[in-house]
Amino acid sequence: MKGKLWTVLAVMVVLSLGLAACGPKPTAAPTEAPTPVPAKETPTAPPAAAVEVEDEWGVIKIAKGDPIKIGFAAGLSGAGIDVLGLDEQRGAELAVKDRPEVLGFKVELQVEDSQCNAEGGQTVATKFVADPQIVAVVGHMCSSSCTPAATTYEQNHYTMVSPSCTAPSLTAPDTGTKAFNRVCWNDKIQGPAAAKFVYETLGVRKVATVHDGSPYAEQLGQEFTKGFEALGGEVVAAEAVNVGDTDMRPVLTRIKAAEPELIYFSAFVAEGGYMRSQMADVGMEDVIFMGADGIKADEFIKAAGDAAEGVYASAADFAEAGADLPKFLEAYEKEYGEKPIAPFHAHAYDATMVILNAIEQVGVVDGEGNLLIGRKALNEAIRGTKGYKGLTGTITCDEYGDCGAGSVAVSMVKNGEWVPAEAPAVAEEGPPDLGGREVVVAVENAYPPFNFIDEATGEAIGWDYD
Incomplete structure (x- = not known):
């Protein structure tokens, strides 16, 4: 009986060990899952600041x-x-x-x-x-x-x-x-500058002025007149033409009667060309003709033809x-x-x-x-x-x-093109033309002359009639 008991106990121990081996495995202690790393966001530009421009004129x-x-x-x-x-x-x-x-x-x-x-x-x-x-x-x-x-x-x-x-x-x-x-420039500069050139460089004392009725031409003519008269010159005639006029002879005939030495023309190319080319028709070919920036163009030289030679004009001083x-x-x-x-x-x-x-x-x-x-x-x-x-x-x-900048220079037509102006040549004074007449020169010698003696040699070396 005792032997059987031990046998039964041994069998039970073996069974219990088998059951333990076949039983569920123990659960591991729970651990925290790692915190996911957020995806890197692409930076976005901040919204553009509103730009406002206020202006009372719009x-x-x-x-x-x-x-x-x-x-x-x-x-x-x-x-x-x-x-x-x-x-x-x-x-x-x-x-x-x-x-x-x-x-x-x-x-x-x-x-x-x-x-x-x-x-x-x-x-x-x-x-x-x-x-x-x-x-x-x-x-x-x-x-x-x-x-x-x-x-x-x-x-x-x-x-x-x-x-x-x-x-x-x-x-x-x-x-x-x-x-x-x-x-x-303002013609308050150009007018007096032109007047100074006419009076001081050309030596002219009597002028006639011509404009075409435009604000530019009329006001420039006025500024020239004020400058010229302030220097002591005289404006002997002041005339006007119309834009589009082609026959300048009636105006030139009136100007001729005043006997100016120079015509100051403050208008533009077309009328200026007609006026200059027709001056010879009324016997004024020797009267000087001067304009301003309104005629200083190659087109004026074409319009006036050969008569353009010697014409003066004021314009910007590019020097x-x-x-x-x-x-x-x-x-x-x-x-x-x-x-x-x-x-x-x-x-x-x-x-x-x-x-x-x-x-x-x-x-x-x-x-x-x-x-x-x-x-x-x-x-x-x-x-x-x-x-x-x-x-x-x-x-x-x-x-x-x-x-x-307001600087003005004067140009002239020479050999068919505009060049810097030159003062007119002044003829050199020579002996007067006596027309073949005989001249007798009388010399007075009221005092005896001095005879100079060379101190080194003691010889006479010259006479002094003073």
């Missing part, structure tokens, strides 16, 4: 990809006028070629023919102010066109920079506008021009196949650059890539131009819009 908005439109106005038609305007257009084009973009926006010229009269100027100004994308205007060319245009631009808060409108009234304190600026002028003149000839054909090509270049400089100064590109330009800010930046080194000299605007 803001020009040029969409991204659109050009900066600059108006250009000059006389591009009419005999003797077209050549002056074409020359200015070329100057502006070369400026854009040298500076094709501002603030990442392409620059584009919109060219219009403002002719050289009030109607043309008013028509073009009205067209420009009807286009809100026209930023500013290079022009106009003639004072008769600039005068009504300046009023229109003033009323609509547009700004103009003229290469060649020289009438004093355009910048006078009582008649000027905020819209008008010029990089040429005082900027250092880049020679490079510009070379580019002009390369681009257009001829030398400049009139006086104001470099002034048109400078007028364009003054505007582009101001756009760069005040223009703002917003978050959407649009260019915003305040019209009053632009006007003040243009009028605030100081010390700009232009082709024509240093450009600094005063409070009335006179920005040009």
Whole structure:
């Protein structure tokens, strides 16, 4: 019995060990799962800050990809006028070629023919102010066109920079506008400078003046007269012709009766050519003829023919021009196949650059890539131009819009081309023509002469009859 008991116990122990081996394995102590690393986020640009430009004259908005439109106005038609305007257009084009973009926006010229009269100027100004994308205007060319245009631009808060409108009234304190600026001189400078040349260099004391009724011609004639009379000269005749006149003999006949030594003609090429070429028809071929920038063009030489020889004209003094002028003149000839054909090509270049400089100064590109330009800010930046080194000299605007260097030089036609003026040759005085008559010279010798003795030799060496 005892043996069986032990057997049973042994079997139970074995069974219990087997069951333990076959039972479930103990569960491991729980552990925390690792925290997942978040994916690296691609940084995003902060939203563009809103750009606001406020301007009491209004803001020009040029969409991204659109050009900066600059108006250009000059006389591009009419005999003797077209050549002056074409020359200015070329100057502006070369400026854009040298500076094709501002603030990442392409620059584009919109060219219009403002002719050289009030109607043309008013028509073009009205067209420009009807286009809100026209930023500013290079022009106009003639004072008769600039005068009504300046009023229109003033009323609509547009700004103009003229290469060649020289009438004093355009910048006078009582008649000027905020819209008008010029990089040429004021005829308050040119008139007296021409008068000084006539009086002091040519030695003329009696002159006749002729204008064509335009603001430029009439006011320049007035400034010349004031300067000439202040020097002591006399204006013996003051006449006017009409634009388009071709027969100048009636006017010249009246002038001849006053016996002037010089005619000062303050108008333009076509009428000037007729007047100069017809002076011989009334016996005035020996009277000096002088004009101003209105006739200083190769077209005048063609119009007057052989009579152009010896004609004088005042215009810009490029001897005082900027250092880049020679490079510009070379580019002009390369681009257009001829030398400049009139006086104001470099002034048109400078007028364009003054505007582009101001756009760069005040223009703002917003978050959407649009260019915003305040019209009053632009006007003040243009009028605030100081010390700009232009082709024509240093450009600094005063409070009335006179920005040009204001230096004037006189040229003359010699051998069929314009050259720096020379004073007329003065014949050397010789012995008078006695017509074959005999001359007897009486000499008085009231005192005995002195005979000089050489101290070394004791010999006579000469006589003194004093």
